[in-house]
Amino acid sequence: MKTLGLNLDPTLALPIYRQLYERFREAIARGTLRPGERVPPVRGLASELGVARGTVELAYQLLTSEGYLQARGPAGTVVSPQLAERAATPAQRPASVAEQVHPGLIAHGPQIRPFQLGLPALDAFPRALWARLAARRLRQLSPAGLAYPDPCGHAPLRQAIAGYLGVSRGITCDPAQVFICASYQGALDMISRTLLRLGDKVWHEDPGYPRSRELMRAAGAKLVPLPVDADGLRVMDGLERAADARFAAVTPSQQSPTGVALSLPRRLALLDWAADAGSWIIEDDYDSEYRYSGFPLPALKSLDRQGRVLYTGTFSKVLFPSLRLGYLVVPESQVDGFVRSFQTFSSGCSELLQATLCDFFVEGHFARHLKRTRSLYAARRQLLRSALEEQLGDRLKFADLPGGLHLIGRVDGDDRAIAQRAHANGLGLQALNAWCVEARHEPALMLSFTNVVDEEMATRLAERVAKVMERP
Numbered sequence: 001m002k003t004l005g006l007n008l009d010p011t012l013a014l015p016i017y018r019q020l021y022e023r024f025r026e027a028i029a030r031g032t033l034r035p036g037e038r039v040p041p042v043r044g045l046a047s048e049l050g051v052a053r054g055t056v057e058l059a060y061q062l063l064t065s066e067g068y069l070q071a072r073g074p075a076g077t078v079v080s081p082q083l084a085e086r087a088a089t090p091a092q093r094p095a096s097v098a099e100q101v102h103p104g105l106i107a108h109g110p111q112i113r114p115f116q117l118g119l120p121a122l123d124a125f126p127r128a129l130w131a132r133l134a135a136r137r138l139r140q141l142s143p144a145g146l147a148y149p150d151p152c153g154h155a156p157l158r159q160a161i162a163g164y165l166g167v168s169r170g171i172t173c174d175p176a177q178v179f180i181c182a183s184y185q186g187a188l189d190m191i192s193r194t195l196l197r198l199g200d201k202v203w204h205e206d207p208g209y210p211r212s213r214e215l216m217r218a219a220g221a222k223l224v225p226l227p228v229d230a231d232g233l234r235v236m237d238g239l240e241r242a243a244d245a246r247f248a249a250v251t252p253s254q255q256s257p258t259g260v261a262l263s264l265p266r267r268l269a270l271l272d273w274a275a276d277a278g279s280w281i282i283e284d285d286y287d288s289e290y291r292y293s294g295f296p297l298p299a300l301k302s303l304d305r306q307g308r309v310l311y312t313g314t315f316s317k318v319l320f321p322s323l324r325l326g327y328l329v330v331p332e333s334q335v336d337g338f339v340r341s342f343q344t345f346s347s348g349c350s351e352l353l354q355a356t357l358c359d360f361f362v363e364g365h366f367a368r369h370l371k372r373t374r375s376l377y378a379a380r381r382q383l384l385r386s387a388l389e390e391q392l393g394d395r396l397k398f399a400d401l402p403g404g405l406h407l408i409g410r411v412d413g414d415d416r417a418i419a420q421r422a423h424a425n426g427l428g429l430q431a432l433n434a435w436c437v438e439a440r441h442e443p444a445l446m447l448s449f450t451n452v453v454d455e456e457m458a459t460r461l462a463e464r465v466a467k468v469m470e471r472p
């Protein structure tokens with residue numbers, strides 16, 4: 001029976017049967033398992049993998065019900081022969097839309113790989129507490145709570161966020177300026193619908209978050225990639241190349257992905273430019289909560305005297321991404337326009353989830369969870385770094401970043417090629433140069449540490465990285 005390289009990982013939040021299901025689906029899609037081919041018997045596979053028979057049975061049932069497998073009684077289970085007409089050889093297989101848009105960069109859907117960027121610790125979220133709060137909300141739901149939600153957001157949550165931003169990020173705003181949206185992605189979408197005109201130029205960071213630039217490109221923007229150095233976005237390059245841009249999309253607190261902060265002189269230059277040009281700054285403050293040394297920097301928005309900054313925050317990093325909740329703070333002058341946009345284009349976010357989140361906030365759980373995860377991440381970061389240093393010595397030279405959710409290690413050679421090999425081996429690490437458009441960086445790998453739960457796991461993963469890097 002052929003080796004499928006199943007690579008199951010019991011420490012992940014995704015149940016084992018689901019991981020098995022995904023691996024088989026991938027193997028079928030890639031052509032590693034061909035139509036008509038027999039798959040391993042349940043008992044044999046279960047004992048090979050050291051899992052219960054029921055786990056394998058469950059995965060097979062799911063695959064059968066979706067038409068990937070066919071049970072043939074005593075003759076065993078095979079990959080559905082009907083897939084033959086549709087099967088493509090690996091070379092012919094067209095890239096999925098997601099792959100075409102973000103080649104191998106951003107995970108879509110529930111598949112989770114070790115080192116995958118952008119995920120919080122999925123084991124650390126207080127599920128029982130959340131379930132209790134959600135159940136209480138569900139029980140208390142009034143008839144009005146069953147009607148349509150306010151597209152601008154649950155009013156008490158808007159208020160709680162305005163209060164939080166005042167204390168934590170130095171942002172003074174009225175709750176009416178705070179809009180609840182489907183995370184950062186949703187906020188950017190609403191900004192584009194409200195303020196972006198076809199062909200508007202947008203400064204964006206290079207390297208930078210691929211989803212952000214793709215969304216703006218798809219909305220009709222003309223992108224102007226600007227390099228990033230140790231002081232963050234090179235604002236002076238923007239002034240030279242496209243002073244007439246209408247937007248600048250930036251991650252000033254911890255530049256994504258390099259982790260550097262935008263220096264104060266550059267912050268002021270950016271704000272001056274926006275005020276003079278009548279342009280907009282989109283501040284993506286996606287993970288500034290996580291800083292392990294020094295103090296969190298105030299948001300750029302806190303310096304915005306002219307009302308040019310559209311500030312966005314997300315709960316994807318502190319809580320969990322499938323929650324799909326975030327917020328957008330707009331200047332006072334823009335509130336009416338955004339209310340019209342939300343009423344027109346947004347169907348609102350789940351009232352139940354917003355109300356649960358609001359309780360989580362006002363009852364102090366958010367602050368406690370943040371405190372807990374800050375020290376958890378500081379520890380996991382060190383754990384992974386030590387394990388990698390032990391395995392790889394100076395073949396990975398780490399940048400000393402003050403915060404964030406991933407490590408960046410410089411490598412010799414082609415970081416993209418290493419990352420590609422890592423992906424083929426089931427690892428989700430990324431190449432810094434894969435996040436670049438025009439800029440070229442010293443080759444480096446980016447590895448998230450948030451889901452590295454203990455020393456044993458760190459060592460095991462570091463060994464896998466070392467193996468991937470050994471190959472020429």
Ligand SMILES: Cc1ncc(COP(=O)(O)O)c(C=O)c1O
Binds near residue numbers: 117118182321
């Ligand atoms: C730079 C940046 N901004 C925003 C986000 C959050 O996106 P969302 O709130 O849509 O989950 C991420 C997530 O990885 C990110 O890396």
